[in-house]
Amino acid sequence: MVKARKGVNRFWSIAMTIVCVLWMYPIFMVLMISLKTPTAISTSTAFQLPAAETFAGLDNYVDAIARQGFFSSLFYSVFITVTSVFAILIFCSMFAWYITRVRTRFTKLLYGLCAFSMVVPFQMVMFTLSNMADTLHLRTPWTLWIIYLGFGAGLAVFMFCGFMKTVPLEIEEAAMIDGCNPFQTYFKIVFPLLRPTMVSVSILEAMWIWNDYLLPTLVLDIDKYKTIPMLIQFFKGSYGRVEWGPMMACIMLAILPIVxxxxxxxxxxxxxxxxxxxxx
Amino acid sequence: MLPTLIAFVIGFIIPFIQGLYLSLCQFTTVKDATLIGFSNFMRAFADSTFTHAFWYNCAFVVVTTIVINVGGLAVALILTRAIRGTNAFRTVFFMPNLIGGIVLGYIWQILLNCALALLERPLLELDATAGFWGLVILMCWQQIGYMMIIYVAGLQSIPESLIEAAEIDGATPWQTFWKVKLPNLMSSITICLFLTLTNSFKLFDQNLALTGGEPMHNSELLAYNIYYTFYSRSGPQWKGIGQAKAVIFCVIVVAISFIQLRATRKKEVQQ
Structure with a gap:
């Protein structure tokens, strides 16, 4: 019985290894194509490894970095993600603290709206939001975090509220009695307690903002600022033919830091x- | 707390209300909107690309929801057995989740096109059915890992004693799964169904990058159809119609999410 079970487990172990290798194959293929010369990239030879005459070395990568400006895109992506996540953490946690501690009809309405905004598809507000960004002069990477704060608030507030409800009120009351003003109470007592939720929120929001394509495309001026998803899409938009080599190199460069x-x-x-x- | 409120008003509430209003207008910019009543909605329903996108999207949602949840649960069941290397396997399965939709779309576009070329079949841009299954494969690749993580956590939270008791009572592994594990997993299933449903409905980036709606709008999902109506069609009427489509889309997504949450919440086991 035990032996049979061991055999079954070994079978699954091997099966899973095979599946995992297949699972990673698409990324491996991108790597292969990114190393080939332009003439060698065709559908008929796609599954072959680069041979001596089709091996392009790092040419595609050089092209992606030098001509397409990969690093400036990387900078914008990093900048936008970091500022937005930072703003979301600070402001949304305070907001959540406020609406869980002060319970009025208004704060309940706000909570409901936040939950609702998580379900609403972006297309609903796509046009009006980019118009709004235009009127308020927010169309630069330096101010994009304001929009992300607004649109990303739903999820963050929702998660912070969920956690905040489990924090006993007595701790804060004790701090208040000891003479803390609300700001001190917040930063000295509540903020440290929230740390695990902060990590979760920042990871979820960062994954979303880093990979977001449509919002920056609509809001930013594509000739001046390109985030990484915009850069990759730009390969298709700007030339009639897609240059697969540099594009795959770009994709590799974009995936690498994340992995x-x-x-x-x-x-x-x-x-x-x-x-x-x-x-x- | 005030900055969030302001940003939330700017980033969500005002655009949302404005969007509702504009769906009743004819406009090219927000300022020159004139109220025309419900005719945008009529024209949206009369637009054959929109109704096609709707059914295409429904089929897509049904297929991906089933495949992703069954796949995720199956992988989770295998990985909660005492086998070697489970952590490494989990790492690999989850990885595609971190890659953005646009990048995913192009990775699979080249991979699938090469595979189709080898099989001497029409490429993705020429065949809506291939585009459909391409999107399904892509979506599964991305989402199975995520759902697997949730199911693994759900399986691990089932008390060991429950499963042992079932085994002592002579239940086969099959019976244990259906009668013990599955009912206890209902809360995970609720979450996963919710996530897969909304994700599949709202899918945009992958659609744009993988097929771009080709051929002839036949592989458009709703989100992409709306985007196209807004930004690629000329004529003063299209923006209003696009906004009306967006409102319809929004109502569908919200309604389905609520119905689904209600329905599966009822089935959850109280512990």
């Missing part, structure tokens, strides 16, 4: 996703 971050912070990322899912 590294993922491998380093795997535990937190998976935990973050989970707690987000449980509350959602």
């Amino acid at each position: 590294v971050l993922y491998l380093l912070g795997q535990k937190h990322i998976i935990k973050g996703v989970l707690s987000g899912a449980v509350k959602g």
Whole structure:
């Protein structure tokens, strides 16, 4: 019985290894294509490894970095993601604190609206939001975080509220009695307690903002500022024919930092996703 | 707290209300809107690309929801057995989730086109059925890992004693799964169904990058159809129609999410 079970487990182990190798194949293929010369990239030879005469070295990568301006896109993407996540963490946690502690009809309405905004598809507000950004002169990467704060608030507030409800009120009351003003109470007492939720929220929001394509496309001026998803889409838009080599190189460069971050912070990322899912 | 409120008003509430209003108008910019009543909605329903996108999207949602949840649960069941390397497997399965929709779309576009060329079949841009299954494959690749993580957590939270008790009572693994594990997983299933449903409905980036709606709008999902109506069609009437479509789309998504949450919440086991 035990032996049979061991055999079954070994079978699954091998089967899973095979599936996992297949699972990673698309990324491997991107790597292969990114190393080929332009003439060698065709549908008939796509599954072959680059041979001596079709091997392009790092030419495609040089092209992606030098001509397409990969690094400036990387900078904008990083900048927008970091500022937005930072703003969301600070402001939304305060907001959530306020609406869980002060319970009026108004705050209940706000909570409902936040939950509602998570379900509403972006296309609903797409045109009016970009118009709004235009009237308020928010069409630069430096101010894009304001829009992300507004549109990303729903999820963050929802998660913070979920956690805030489990924090006993007595701790804060004790702090108040000891003479803390609301700001001190917030930063000294509530803020440190929120740390695990902060990690989850920042991971979820960062995954969304980093990969978001449509919002920056509509809001930013594509000739001046391109985030990474915009850059990759731009390969298709600007030339009649897609230059697959540099594009695949760009994709590799875009995936690489994320994979590294993922491998380093795997535990937190998976935990973050989970707690987000449980509350959602 | 005030900055969030302001940003939330700017980023969500005002655009939302304005959007509702504009769906009743003919306009090219927000300022020159004139109220024309419900005719935008009529014309949206009369637009054959929109109704096609609607049915295409429904089929897509049904297929992906089933495949992703069954697949995710199956992988989760295998990975909660005592086998070697489960952590490595989980890492690999979850990885595609971190890659953005546009990038995913192009990765699969080249991969699938090459595969189709080898099979001597028409490429993605020429065949709406191929585009459909391409999107399904892409979506599964991206989402199975995510759902697997949720199901694994759900399976691990089932008390060991419950499963042991079932085994002692002589239940086969099959019976244990249906009678013990599945009812206890209902809360995970609620979440996963909710996520897959809304994700599949709202899908945009992948659609844009993988097929771009080709051939002839036949592989458009709703979100992409709305985007196209807004930004690629000339004529003063189209923006109003696009906004009306967006309102319809919004109502559909919200309604389905609520119905689904209600329906599966009822089935959850109280512990």
